Amino acid sequence: MALILVASGFLLSRPAHAQSSLPTPEQFFGFQMGADRKLADWNRLHEYYQVLAKASTKVKLVELGKTSEGRPFIALFISSPANLAKLEQYRQMNAKLADPRGVAEAEIRKIVAEGRAVVIQSFALHSSEVAAAQTAAEFVHDSLTRTDEEATRILDNVVSIVLPSINPDGTQMIADWYLKYVGTEHEAAPMPWLYQKYAGHDNNRDGFALNLAESQHVARLMYREWLPQAYVDHHQMGSGNARLYIPPYAEPIRPDGDPLVWREMSWWGAHMGTKLEAAGKTGVIGAAIYSGWGHMGFHWITPFHNIAGMLTESASARLATPMFMHPDQIKGGPRGLPEYTSQTTMPSLWPGGWWRVRDIVEQQKIAAWATVDLAARNRETVLWNMYLKTSRQTERGRNGDVKAYAIAAAQHDPLTAKKLVNMLLDSGVEVRQARAQFVADGRVYGPGSFVVPMAQPKQGLVRWMLGRTFYPDNTYTRDLEGNPIRPYDMSTDTFGEFMGVRSDPIAEPVTADLTTLTAKVPMTGTAAAGASAGYVLDGRLNDAFRAVHLLLARGIGVRRAGEAAADGSIRAGDFIVSGGDVTGIAAQAGVNFVALKAPVTSATYEIRKPRIGIFQRYGGGNMDEGWTRLLFERFDIPFTTVMDKDVKAGDLQARFDVIVLPADSIPGMTGEAPPAGARGGGEGGFGGGQQNVPAEYKSGFGADGVKALQAFVQKGGTLVAFAQAADLPVQRFGLPVRNIVAGLPSKEFWSPGSTLRVKYANTNPLAYGMPADGLALFMAGSQAYEVTSTDRSQDVEILATYVDRDLLQSGWLLGEQVLAKKAAAVAVRHGEGRVVLLGFRAQNRAQTHGTFKLVFNALFNGPPAPPAR
Numbered sequence: 001m002a003l004i005l006v007a008s009g010f011l012l013s014r015p016a017h018a019q020s021s022l023p024t025p026e027q028f029f030g031f032q033m034g035a036d037r038k039l040a041d042w043n044r045l046h047e048y049y050q051v052l053a054k055a056s057t058k059v060k061l062v063e064l065g066k067t068s069e070g071r072p073f074i075a076l077f078i079s080s081p082a083n084l085a086k087l088e089q090y091r092q093m094n095a096k097l098a099d100p101r102g103v104a105e106a107e108i109r110k111i112v113a114e115g116r117a118v119v120i121q122s123f124a125l126h127s128s129e130v131a132a133a134q135t136a137a138e139f140v141h142d143s144l145t146r147t148d149e150e151a152t153r154i155l156d157n158v159v160s161i162v163l164p165s166i167n168p169d170g171t172q173m174i175a176d177w178y179l180k181y182v183g184t185e186h187e188a189a190p191m192p193w194l195y196q197k198y199a200g201h202d203n204n205r206d207g208f209a210l211n212l213a214e215s216q217h218v219a220r221l222m223y224r225e226w227l228p229q230a231y232v233d234h235h236q237m238g239s240g241n242a243r244l245y246i247p248p249y250a251e252p253i254r255p256d257g258d259p260l261v262w263r264e265m266s267w268w269g270a271h272m273g274t275k276l277e278a279a280g281k282t283g284v285i286g287a288a289i290y291s292g293w294g295h296m297g298f299h300w301i302t303p304f305h306n307i308a309g310m311l312t313e314s315a316s317a318r319l320a321t322p323m324f325m326h327p328d329q330i331k332g333g334p335r336g337l338p339e340y341t342s343q344t345t346m347p348s349l350w351p352g353g354w355w356r357v358r359d360i361v362e363q364q365k366i367a368a369w370a371t372v373d374l375a376a377r378n379r380e381t382v383l384w385n386m387y388l389k390t391s392r393q394t395e396r397g398r399n400g401d402v403k404a405y406a407i408a409a410a411q412h413d414p415l416t417a418k419k420l421v422n423m424l425l426d427s428g429v430e431v432r433q434a435r436a437q438f439v440a441d442g443r444v445y446g447p448g449s450f451v452v453p454m455a456q457p458k459q460g461l462v463r464w465m466l467g468r469t470f471y472p473d474n475t476y477t478r479d480l481e482g483n484p485i486r487p488y489d490m491s492t493d494t495f496g497e498f499m500g501v502r503s504d505p506i507a508e509p510v511t512a513d514l515t516t517l518t519a520k521v522p523m524t525g526t527a528a529a530g531a532s533a534g535y536v537l538d539g540r541l542n543d544a545f546r547a548v549h550l551l552l553a554r555g556i557g558v559r560r561a562g563e564a565a566a567d568g569s570i571r572a573g574d575f576i577v578s579g580g581d582v583t584g585i586a587a588q589a590g591v592n593f594v595a596l597k598a599p600v601t602s603a604t605y606e607i608r609k610p611r612i613g614i615f616q617r618y619g620g621g622n623m624d625e626g627w628t629r630l631l632f633e634r635f636d637i638p639f640t641t642v643m644d645k646d647v648k649a650g651d652l653q654a655r656f657d658v659i660v661l662p663a664d665s666i667p668g669m670t671g672e673a674p675p676a677g678a679r680g681g682g683e684g685g686f687g688g689g690q691q692n693v694p695a696e697y698k699s700g701f702g703a704d705g706v707k708a709l710q711a712f713v714q715k716g717g718t719l720v721a722f723a724q725a726a727d728l729p730v731q732r733f734g735l736p737v738r739n740i741v742a743g744l745p746s747k748e749f750w751s752p753g754s755t756l757r758v759k760y761a762n763t764n765p766l767a768y769g770m771p772a773d774g775l776a777l778f779m780a781g782s783q784a785y786e787v788t789s790t791d792r793s794q795d796v797e798i799l800a801t802y803v804d805r806d807l808l809q810s811g812w813l814l815g816e817q818v819l820a821k822k823a824a825a826v827a828v829r830h831g832e833g834r835v836v837l838l839g840f841r842a843q844n845r846a847q848t849h850g851t852f853k854l855v856f857n858a859l860f861n862g863p864p865a866p867p868a869r
Helices: 002-007 016-021 025-029 042-055 081-085 087-098 105-114 131-145 149-157 168-181 200-205 213-225 259-278 298-305 357-377 379-399 414-426 459-466 542-553 583-589 623-634 644-649 666-670 702-714 723-732 849-859
Strands: 059-066 072-078 117-123 158-163 230-237 244-246 250-253 284-286 308-315 323-325 353-355 404-407 432-434 438-440 443-445 450-453 504-506 514-516 535-537 558-561 575-577 604-606 612-615 640-642 658-661 718-722 737-739 754-760 773-778 785-787 796-802 808-810 823-830 833-838
Touching: 025 042, 025 131, 042 059, 042 072, 042 131, 042 168, 059 131, 059 213, 072 131, 072 213, 081 087, 087 105, 087 379, 105 379, 117 131, 117 213, 117 357, 117 379, 131 149, 131 158, 131 230, 131 357, 149 158, 149 357, 158 213, 158 357, 200 623, 213 298, 213 414, 230 259, 230 298, 230 357, 244 259, 244 357, 259 284, 259 298, 259 308, 259 357, 259 379, 298 308, 298 459, 308 357, 357 379, 379 459, 404 414, 404 459, 414 450, 414 459, 414 542, 414 849, 535 542, 542 558, 542 575, 542 583, 542 849, 612 623, 644 702, 658 723, 666 702, 666 723, 702 718, 702 723, 702 823, 702 833, 718 723, 718 849, 723 737, 723 833, 737 823, 773 823, 773 849, 785 823, 833 849
Parallel strands: 117 158, 117 230, 230 308, 244 284, 612 640, 612 658, 658 718, 718 833
Antiparallel strands: 059 072, 072 158, 244 308, 323 353, 404 450, 404 504, 432 450, 432 514, 438 443, 535 575, 558 575, 558 604, 737 785, 754 773, 754 796, 754 808, 796 823, 823 833
16 A cells, blocks of 8 residues: 555645635535536546645545546545554554454554544445435545534544545446436436446446456455445435435345444444434435345445445435425335334434435435544444454354365366455455365365465455355245245355355365465466477366467467367367467466377367457446456457447348347347336346437337347357347247246246356357356346257257256255256257357356356357258
């Protein structure tokens, strides 16, 4: 952090009179934050924070890096001038509380007495929730200019770190869009595209995989450098029930965090609620709506970093346009709010009327101020609690049934195993590596294997990232009629399973020659010298596909093995490279180019450079499409974005070999009206709301587009459909398969984001490189198939099949017999081409590395078809 502070060029001395002359947001922007039909965009907000940082001795502005689109990503450190002058000293003290191993209790008590509480608050993660970016400006200004006793106590006792926008790109996009149409018939229309380049609304599902640049900046700040005692993320929700959700979460909670962290959330939430009620704010509820078992975004993952991770959710207006609500339009909500009536967690009710962004700004600011106020009033308790949480978690890990997780060096895809280890390191987890072979729990682990000890403060995080997980099935997770209640996102986030990496729970202390990793595991590959017969690339490696695309881009020939070599030197699916200078590609892709001892005599076929299109629609954008773009960019896969007009223009085979349909509904793609009762669109949803958007942004390729896609396949193209996008070719092309889970009631079949056991047909070129036995992530909208026509059975190839029993690896599954022995992925010959139906999300959020190869294989041509009989 010290290097960042120096590089940012902080001004440590400023005129004393400057504090009182700081411009208010209203003076700087020309309107009050939250004013009707007004929005401050990111460019001006960033300029405002620069003005404050130059004029005030109470704030330091740090640029943590760049956003996905190259904008500055900043954090504001707010405290007294004396504290800011000793910022690095306080950071180091804080680090000892976050990991007190080896620190004497006397030193801990000295840190508690002399240290400063650290609080991080973030705003504007979801950019269409427009108030938070405006709130941040007022909160920062008030923090620098208030001189009352409360404000002074906060400055003296707290290092308040403000992330004024976690998504500056989206803050700018939404402001540009809204202000362009304000005062017209299109005012408050939803923006047609994703408000984060790749993830849209899903950007808060990236708190563990850290795929986005913005997530990486937050993780470095919060997981490794500052580790606050409290973190609050300020959001908005729907408009139809409470005006504001505050901590704590509703049931169920995700266990294995220190119990004190959950008590702290209630403590902070009670302080927020007290301040809000004192200010006359009504309709404020806690312990409802948002369960403690949620996705592993920043506010839900932080308890396992020993941080009181919290959330506020304000009722929304229509972007920056006011909304009127009649009393009978205000209803109950999920989890702890069965109806809109007074209860202990919401003693006062909002009566209805006009609801404005200014209302949201005011209540968010009270909640934000209450957060730092509690930390200031209880500084020593907050700091001592941090020590208790981290030390007790370490002891729990040391004494628990699982002493460590071992990640063997010998993996199906060892490079992906290294990526998992690097993710853990990015999250501040301690990982050790073996210098020599060792034995643990009767298993032999080779040199280079990894050990993740549980006797560390973040053992709870390790457990959820690497350990098998079962979502609770009880009265908290079912309604009064016994129907399962959908988890908030997924029922498991076991990242090792997503990545196809085996991690073994070890029940005994690991005694081995281990070194603690202090830097990421290098991923650089090499090219063997003297490879006169060419090279072979291991087709089991995801990154081998990246290397192949780089080779094809440089015009270097690549062939693929259609069968294994007799001497075992080549497997079916391996890539054969004739020669050329491949050293740079080896280093870039991280794969080893292994020299062939002799020319290949087994069957191979040429890999052609594919012409790939990814369908993209408006209607709020499609998050699955965005993540797919990110995945392709990460693996240097060239592609062209295909819009409605491109599909309707037809003659697709002249431009493309492969077209990818990301997960979506038929109405979302065609623009037709969704069936009655179908899920609505919303930002990044399936079906994309059209509402009052301008005509040029109304989405859908209609019947003409369906015909064009079918013609593309019939003339030899490959159409790849993820999850529910398969409905389009199955139903409109008349493919001889059906989705067996369609329309089933939840009591009969239920799998809300679970890893399930499958068998892969890895002798099929579309499943080359996959393990024979593996996992698939089955989530809402996923499909499974059976063949419906004996006349066309020969046209269907089954690529993956659910096992016959004990399907669930992690998550929540009801009705496993529905899926048992059914196809998880198929390819259907249609005319001269093929349709590849990946019934589950094989590339979900660029996280499911274990099934990436199913996507990658579908992009390449297969072997020549045998002669017709």
